[in-house]
Amino acid sequence: MEGVPIRNARRGDIPSLLLLWTAMMRETAARDPRLALHPRAAEVMAAHLAAWIQDPQRLVVVAEEGGRLVVGFAIGALVPGDGWREPRRMGQITDAYVVAPRRRQGIARRLVGRLLDLLYEKGVDSVRVAVAAQSPEAHAFWASMGWTDLECVLDQAAPPA
Ligand SMILES: CC(C)(COP(=O)(O)OP(=O)(O)OC[C@H]1O[C@@H](n2cnc3c(N)ncnc32)[C@H](O)[C@@H]1OP(=O)(O)O)[C@@H](O)C(=O)NCCC(=O)NCCS
Structure with a gap:
């Protein structure tokens, strides 16, 4: 089966990317409130996305269903x-x-596969990803692709003032 096409993101994808990015962050924050967004997060991300789409040091890819609906990104x-x-x-x-x-x-396997191809073409020696501790499906996904644990980030909130 061919699957949903994967392509580089364009400027016109920014509204869809923002919707998907916000949904992703909300899903993550629902598991762990320490990863919640601040009220201006979407505005900040919109500016980042506009810059990243044109930045040769950044790679933004989307999965587009039926030539019009973005159903995933990486x-x-x-x-x-x-x-x-x-x-x-x-x-x-x-x-x-x-x-x-x-x-x-x-779909995610193919999105990540495309990113890896692009990163290897650019000569990287290694690729890393940070995964939220409370997202078991994300851990299962990366493990299924052969990624292994390297470091673990610990967190301690400051005491109330
Ligand atoms: C993690 C995520 C991107 C996976 O997307 P996806 O398109 O469903 O993944 P794929 O279909 O390519 O899955 C590839 C393999 O990963 C593993 N996998 C994916 N989701 C899984 C789950 N929920 N439970 C167990 N294994 C899973 C399976 O081995 C799967 O192969 P299989 O379906 O043949 O068994 C998706 O669940 C998601 O968007 N989650 C919320 C955001 C998130 O956590 N992103 C990761 C940020 S680091």
């Missing part, structure tokens, strides 16, 4: 290593999302 970036450890040229995946009714059809 975002990657080329990032410098920390300067003292290998790898020196790193890729990062910052977002991957598929709308709930289209899940388990291999």
Whole structure:
């Protein structure tokens, strides 16, 4: 089966990307309120998306159903290593999302596959992704693609003033 086409995002995709990004962040925050958005988040993200779509250091890909409906997206970036450890040229995946009714059809696998192809073409040695601790389906997804745990981010809120 061919599957939903994957293509690079265009400026005209920004409204759809914002809707999907907001849904993704709300889904994540519903699992862990520490990851909640602030009220101006969509405005900030709209500006980022407009810049990233034109930035050769960023990769934004979408899955578009029927030539008009964006049902998933993924975002990657080329990032410098920390300067003292290998790898020196790193890729990062910052977002991957598929709308709930289209899940388990291999769309995220193909979105991420496209990002990896683009990042490897750009010469990265390694690609990393941060995954919310309370998202078991996301962990299952990355594990199914062969990704393995590297570091774990711990959090401690400041005491009330
Ligand atoms: C994680 C997510 C992107 C997966 O999208 P998807 O299109 O459903 O994933 P795929 O269909 O490509 O799944 C590929 C494989 O990953 C694994 N997988 C995906 N979702 C899974 C789930 N809910 N439970 C267990 N395994 C899962 C399976 O092995 C699956 O292969 P299979 O369907 O043949 O068993 C999607 O669930 C999502 O958008 N979640 C909310 C946002 C999120 O957590 N994003 C990750 C940010 S790091």
